[in-house]
Amino acid sequence: MPLDTKVFxxxxxxxxxxxxCVVPCSFAKYVINEAINNPNIEYVPCASEAVACSIAAGLKMSDKKPIVIVQSSGVTNMGSCITSLLKPYGVTFPILTSWRTYKEGDSEIQHQHLATQLPSLIEAYGYEHTILDNENLNNAISQVNSCDNTNTICILKKDSFTKVALDEKHIIDLSKYIPRSKYLINLNEKFKDTQTLFIGTTGNTAREMYSFMPDTNNFYMAGNMGGALSLGLGSSMAGKKVFVCGGDAEFVMHMGGLTTAGRYNHEIDLTYILFDNESNKSTGGQNTYQKHLDYINIAKSSGLDVFTELIVTVEDFTKIIDKFDSKSGLKFLCVKCGVDEETPRPPLKIVKVNKL
Ligand SMILES: Cc1ncc(C[n+]2csc(CCOP(=O)(O)OP(=O)(O)O)c2C)c(N)n1
Structure with a gap:
C-alpha cells in the first residue's frame, strides 16, 4: 500500500x-504535485540537485526546515555540496532520493550504474541510507525526521505515494503553441541523409527526435542532464556541424556550459535549439517556473549569436534554420512549443553508441 500523499x-x-527543494523525478511526482498545491509548504523548483542542496543548506542554517527531493541520477550532482559543505560544517536536512532501477530494454541507460551502486555512492559521501517505509506513515515520518539530524539519505522506491493531481490553477495550458513534433519533422525533412549531427537532450526531447526525426544523424543523450551543449561544443570543436535540441529544464541545469561555449563562438558550427514547453515533460509535466528567465538574452550575453524573436510558427522556424545553416558560429534560437503525446524511448541498441 503506498503512503497517502496528502497525509504524508x-x-x-x-x-x-x-x-x-526539488529537481523532479517521476517517482516523486505526486509529492511534488501536493507540494505545489499545498500553500503551507513552499515548493522550490531548482535548476540542479547541487542548487537544491545549497539552497536547503542556506535555509537550514537560517533556522528553516527544508527537505530536498531528487532523482538518483542527481545524487551525483550533489557530491560537492555534500562533501565540502554539509559534512564539514555539520549541516543536516532530509534528502529524499528516488532509486531508479534498471531493466535491460525497459529503462534508460542513465540509470544502469546507480541501479546497483546508489548505496555505495551514498556511503562514499560519508552518509548512511534508509529506504522509506511506504507502508507505515508513522515510520516514514520518523525516518524523515531522523534524516533531519543525521547524515542519512532516504531512498524512495517506485509507487511509494498515492496519486495526487495538480490543482487546475497550476496546470500549464500550452494549447495555443504548435507541438514540438512539427518542428522536428521539419528538421528531418531539411537534414535527412546529411552528416549534420543532432544531439537530443535527456527527457522527452531525445525521445521525440527518435520518433519524428528518423532520417537524420541523431545522438540521443539519455542522461548527463545539462551537458548537451558542452557535448556538442566538444564535437563541434572537433570539426562537426552540430545542432543541439534541448528542453527548458535541461538548458538551465548546468548553464555554466554556455559561458564556456560562448568563448568559441567564432571557431565552431553549433546551433542550440531550445524547445521551451515551460515544463519537465518527461518526469510528470511539472512547471519549471522559469518565466522570469529571458533565454534569448541569457544566450546573447554569453556570447552566442541569437535569433532575437521567440519562435512560434513552423514558417519562422524554417527561415531561421535555413539562415543558421548557411553560416558557421555558435547560434541560438528559442521555440515555444506545445506538448505531444508520449512517444517511445529509443531502444538501447540505438542509444548505446559512443561515437558521434
Ligand atoms: C541529473 C538529473 N536530474 C534529474 C533528472 C530527471 N529528469 C529527466 S528529464 C527531466 C526534465 C526534462 O525537462 P526538459 O529539459 O524541459 O525537457 P522536456 O522533457 O520537457 O522535453 C528531469 C528532471 C535526470 N535525468 N538527471
Whole structure:
C-alpha cells in the first residue's frame, strides 16, 4: 500500500518542515504535485540537485526546515555540496532520493550504474541510507525526521505515494503553441541523409527526435542532464556541424556550459535549439517556473549569436534554420512549443553508441 500523499505532506508540515527543494523525478511526482498545491509548504523548483542542496543548506542554517527531493541520477550532482559543505560544517536536512532501477530494454541507460551502486555512492559521501517505509506513515515520518539530524539519505522506491493531481490553477495550458513534433519533422525533412549531427537532450526531447526525426544523424543523450551543449561544443570543436535540441529544464541545469561555449563562438558550427514547453515533460509535466528567465538574452550575453524573436510558427522556424545553416558560429534560437503525446524511448541498441 503506498503512503497517502496528502497525509504524508500534511504530517511534514505538522513537523514544521517549511520548504521542498526539488529537481523532479517521476517517482516523486505526486509529492511534488501536493507540494505545489499545498500553500503551507513552499515548493522550490531548482535548476540542479547541487542548487537544491545549497539552497536547503542556506535555509537550514537560517533556522528553516527544508527537505530536498531528487532523482538518483542527481545524487551525483550533489557530491560537492555534500562533501565540502554539509559534512564539514555539520549541516543536516532530509534528502529524499528516488532509486531508479534498471531493466535491460525497459529503462534508460542513465540509470544502469546507480541501479546497483546508489548505496555505495551514498556511503562514499560519508552518509548512511534508509529506504522509506511506504507502508507505515508513522515510520516514514520518523525516518524523515531522523534524516533531519543525521547524515542519512532516504531512498524512495517506485509507487511509494498515492496519486495526487495538480490543482487546475497550476496546470500549464500550452494549447495555443504548435507541438514540438512539427518542428522536428521539419528538421528531418531539411537534414535527412546529411552528416549534420543532432544531439537530443535527456527527457522527452531525445525521445521525440527518435520518433519524428528518423532520417537524420541523431545522438540521443539519455542522461548527463545539462551537458548537451558542452557535448556538442566538444564535437563541434572537433570539426562537426552540430545542432543541439534541448528542453527548458535541461538548458538551465548546468548553464555554466554556455559561458564556456560562448568563448568559441567564432571557431565552431553549433546551433542550440531550445524547445521551451515551460515544463519537465518527461518526469510528470511539472512547471519549471522559469518565466522570469529571458533565454534569448541569457544566450546573447554569453556570447552566442541569437535569433532575437521567440519562435512560434513552423514558417519562422524554417527561415531561421535555413539562415543558421548557411553560416558557421555558435547560434541560438528559442521555440515555444506545445506538448505531444508520449512517444517511445529509443531502444538501447540505438542509444548505446559512443561515437558521434
Ligand atoms: C541529473 C538529473 N536530474 C534529474 C533528472 C530527471 N529528469 C529527466 S528529464 C527531466 C526534465 C526534462 O525537462 P526538459 O529539459 O524541459 O525537457 P522536456 O522533457 O520537457 O522535453 C528531469 C528532471 C535526470 N535525468 N538527471
Amino acid at each position: 505532506v500534511n504530517r511534514l508540515i505538522k513537523e514544521h518542515y517549511t520548504h521542498l
